[in-house]
Amino acid sequence: MKELLEGSRAVAELVRLCKPGVISAYPITPQTHIVEELAQMVADGELPAQFVNVESEHSAASVVLGSQAAGVRSYTATSSQGLFYMAEVIFNIAGMRLPVILTCANRAISAPINIWNDQQDSLSLRDAGWIQLYAENNQEVVDFHLMAYRIGEDKSIMLPVMVCMDGFILTHGMEIVDMPEQEKVDKFLPPYKPLYLLDTENPMTFGALADPDFYMEARYALHKTLDSVLKLLPKVSEEFRGIFGRDYKDCLVEEYCTKDAEKVIVAMGSVCGTIKEVVDAQRAKGKKLGLLRIISYRPFPYARIYEALKHVPKVAVLDKALSLGAYSPIAADVKAAFFGKKKAPAVISSFVAGLGGRDITLDSIKEIFSRLTIKEVNSAFVDLKPELLREEYGE
C-alpha cells in the first residue's frame, strides 16, 4: 500500500513486518525516530518483540548478538559515534556469523561534533565483515531491509547486514513509500532458522579461542562468504522483483545513462537523486553524462564496476567521507577495480562533498562534472568556504 511516510517510520513498519523477536538500541540522532516508532509498536501490542532499553550502543549490539545467538531474529539501529562505540561488537557479530540487521542512519563523526549527514561512520567500518547496502530513497530503504534479512539469514551466508540511509535526508524525509503486505513479506522471508544456536538440548560453545592453527581459516571463510554475496544478491533481487514488482537488477550497482556517457559520477546513497537530476537536465542539452550508483559497498562489486565504466573516458568518484591522509574510500576501491586491466577510464578523479551535512546541490554536482577534466584530481573538496581556511592550507 502506498503511504506518505517519514523514512524512520517506513523502516520501523518494515522491521515490524519482518517479525523480529528482540530489538535493542540506544538513543542517538538521527537514528532515534526509528526505535521510538518500534518502541511504540511494542507498547501498543502491534509487535510481539522484546524491546531492550540499554545503557549504551556497546550493550545494544551485545544484546542483539546474544539474542541472535539464542536463535531469535534481532534488530538494532544507530548512527555515528554510536556505531563507533559498537565497533568492537560489530566485528564480533560478523566473526560469529550472526545475521543481525542494523540500520545505520549515516551521520558525521566527531570532532568537531556534528549531528548532520555524511557517510564517514559506516564507511569507517567497511572492514568489519558486514554486508553494507546504501539506499537512495525511502522505498529502497524499505526494500533493502527486507532483502537484508533474507540475504543475511541465507544458510550459505549467515552474515550481518548494515542498511545505510542518509541521516535526516532519508530518516526525516517524507516520501511516498509502497509498503509491502505481510503475506508477501512472509512469502519472501521465511522464519529464522539458525544453523547453530544456544540450546540446552544441544549444548554448544560459541566464541572459542582460535590460536594461530585455526584463526586464519575462520577469517578466510568470512572473506570468501562475503565474496559469494555478490552472486546471491542478484538472485534475491530477482526473487524480490517477482513478488513485489520492483526491479533492482543485480542490486550491486545501478547504471544510470552510463552506456554512451563521456563523464560519469560514481556515488552512493541519497545524493544520487540529485546527480540523476543533473544528468537528465544536461542530457536534454546534449551532454553525455551518467551516474554509476553503488548499492553494495561491501562486498564491493569490482567486476560490475569494471564492466560499467571500462569504456567511459572520464570518471568522478564522489565520497561523503574521507580516509584522512589517503585516497577517499570509494575512490580507492573504484581505482583498484581498474588496476592491471586492459581497459580503463583515462581519468578517475575523486571529489569530497557534503561532509557534516553541507548540502550537495545541483550546482555542486555541475561543478564536479566541470572539474572532471583530463587533469586527474584526488579528494578534491567541493563547496569549500575559502574565507574560513587559513592561508597556510593554500586555499
Add this chain to the structure above:
Amino acid sequence: MENKPLPPHQLPEKNRCLTNNWCGGLFKPGHTACAGCGQAIAARLVVEAAGPKTIIANNTGCLEVFTTRYPETAWGVPWIHSLFENSAAVASGIEAALKYLGKKDSTNVIAQGGDGGTADIGLQALSGMLERGHDILYICYDNEAYENTGIQRSGLTPYGASTTTSPPGNNSIGNILPKKPMPEIAAAHGIPFVAVASVGFIPDLQRKVKKALSIKGPKYIQIHVPCPLGWRHEVNQTFQVAKLAVETGLYPLIEYEFGVLSSRRQISPKPVEEYLKAQGRFKHLLNNPESIKVIQEIADYNIKKYGLKGAALDTKPTNV
C-alpha cells in the same frame, strides 16, 4: 564408537558424574588452567549447582581462555563468549530471546567474568543488566587482578598487593587503593539477591548459587578465587588461602536481599598476617608493620560493619 557419551541432560541423575566428568559432565577436565586454579574449581561448582538447563555468557579472561581453546571445550552447557566487557549485555539478549520463545522459565541464564571484566571494564554493562531487571545470575570470579594478561592491578586488587602494574618500590608499598565495594554497588541497584562466596567454602558457595537461581530477577554473586600464579602461593594451598581470607575478616561472606544485608558468615577472627604470609604478593609487607596495621584495620572495619562476630542475622530482609 559404541560408547559415545550422552549429553548430560540425557543421563540418569545418579550417572551425571559431576566430579568425574569424562562421561559428559557440565565442566569437563582437560582444560588448560594452572594447577591449583581457584577459578576453575569455582566455575565447575557454579555450573554443577546450576545444572544442565543453563546457558552461560562469559567475558574474556582466564576462564574463557583455558576452557575453550578451539577445537576443544570444557563446557557441557550452551556457552558463549563475545568480548571482555559485555557478558552481562549478551546474557540480557539471551534472556530476552528466551522470553520471546517462552523458554525463560525453564532455563537459567548466567553471565560471568573475572574481577576486571566485572568491576572495571564491564561495570557499565553489568549495571545496565541489574537495573533492567533481567532474570540473570551474574557471577564475578574475583582473583583480584588481571591474571590472564600477566597479573596487572584491577579495581578489585586489595590494598598492599603487589601486581605487575602496582609493584612495591622505594616509593610504594604496592597497590595503595582500596578494593572497590562491588557487592554493595550491586546491592545498591535494589536487586533481590547479592552474595559473596569463597571457593574455600564449597557447600556455602553452591547453596548461594542455587538460592540465586531460585529467585526471579537479577542476582550477583562474587566468588573469591585464589590464583596461585598471581598470588604466589603453593598450588596445594588454594583452599587454605581462600579460607584464611574469610577467617581474617578480609573477605566477608555476606548476603543482601533487596539492598539490605540479610546474612553473614560468623568468624572467630584470625590476625591478617596469617593470610598475608601465605602469599608472595604480600611478602614485601611482612617487614612493614605500618602496612600490616592498615590491612588489619580493613579487616576490623569489615568485622564491625557486617557484624561478623555478632549474632546471626534474621535472614528475612527488613525495611530498616
